[in-house]
Amino acid sequence: MFSCFQGSRGSSHKKAKSGFLVRFWRRLIRPLSHFRHASHSEPKVCSQNEQEPDCMPRRPRFNYNSPEYVVQMIHYIPAAVQHNDHVCIRIFLAMYPSYASTWKVLDLLMTTYASFRPDCVEDQQTKSDVFSFLFHWFKKFPKDFCESPDLDVVRQFIDYVRRNVPSADEDTQARELLSVLEEQEAIALNTEEVVQSTYVLPMDCIFETNRLISEMGPS
Numbered sequence: 001m002f003s004c005f006q007g008s009r010g011s012s013h014k015k016a017k018s019g020f021l022v023r024f025w026r027r028l029i030r031p032l033s034h035f036r037h038a039s040h041s042e043p044k045v046c047s048q049n050e051q052e053p054d055c056m057p058r059r060p061r062f063n064y065n066s067p068e069y070v071v072q073m074i075h076y077i078p079a080a081v082q083h084n085d086h087v088c089i090r091i092f093l094a095m096y097p098s099y100a101s102t103w104k105v106l107d108l109l110m111t112t113y114a115s116f117r118p119d120c121v122e123d124q125q126t127k128s129d130v131f132s133f134l135f136h137w138f139k140k141f142p143k144d145f146c147e148s149p150d151l152d153v154v155r156q157f158i159d160y161v162r163r164n165v166p167s168a169d170e171d172t173q174a175r176e177l178l179s180v181l182e183e184q185e186a187i188a189l190n191t192e193e194v195v196q197s198t199y200v201l202p203m204d205c206i207f208e209t210n211r212l213i214s215e216m217g218p219s
Contacts, residue, residue, distance in 0.1 A: 059088065067099040074105070074112050078129035093137060103150035109134075110160050127164055135173040142180065149184035157181060 060072050073080075073092045080088050096105055113130050116123040138145060158181050161168055168174035 059085070064095065070096055070099050070105060070108065074108055077109075077133050078126045081129040081132050082125075089133065089136070093141060097144075101150070102144045102147065103153040106157050107150075107153050110156060116164065131165060131174075135177065138177050138180075139173070145177070145180050146184060149188040151185065151188035154181055154185045154188060158185065 060076055062072050063069050073088070073096075076088065079085070100108075109130070113126065116127040118124070158178060161174060161178055161181075165171060165174045168178060
């Protein structure tokens with residue numbers, strides 16, 4: 001009787017101990033397994049104000065089949081420069097001629113980024129990004145700035161560069177860009193003068209010529 005009772009007690013003690021260990025390991029292992037799974041499967045999320053240095057902002061959904069693409073990319077330029085999105089910049093410089101001339105793009109850019117507050121850090125960063133893009137564009141495709149110049153836009157852009165790059169005469173990239181722009185201004189101005197000075201036959205002469213032809217009649 002005694003031995004039977006003792007054996008029964010020992011068995012229940014082992015079961016209780018075994019059950020305790022199972023519950024203990026379940027409570028310990030499950031959270032660790034969940035933590036490990038989460039750390040490997042969940043993507044890194046960067047908030048807008050606390051981004052990791054290598055966290056690329058989400059690109060706009062560009063409409064590549066519409067002139068709207070040019071407008072979208074103009075607004076994206078500062079972010080593209082800041083985050084070294086070279087792919088978007090290369091695509092834009094290759095595609096924009098399908099929708100707009102160089103001068104139309106420059107006009108849109110000057111309108112979008114018309115001024116930069118000197119005491120605003122964000123504005124100064126944007127200005128730096130915009131001119132980094134412009135100098136890169138000019139370096140890669142200088143001929144874009146030499147085709148069918150629009151005199152009004154050329155003059156506005158020369159003023160835009162001089163106003164926003166105070167050291168333009170000392171900055172090599174700015175000086176080269178201004179040199180090309182001033183050359184295009186001279187070409188456009190000469191073309192305009194030639195067109196204006198082209199001899200136009202007075203209306204009296206035209207009427208007289210037509211009268212003589214009608215009097216001569218058919219030959």
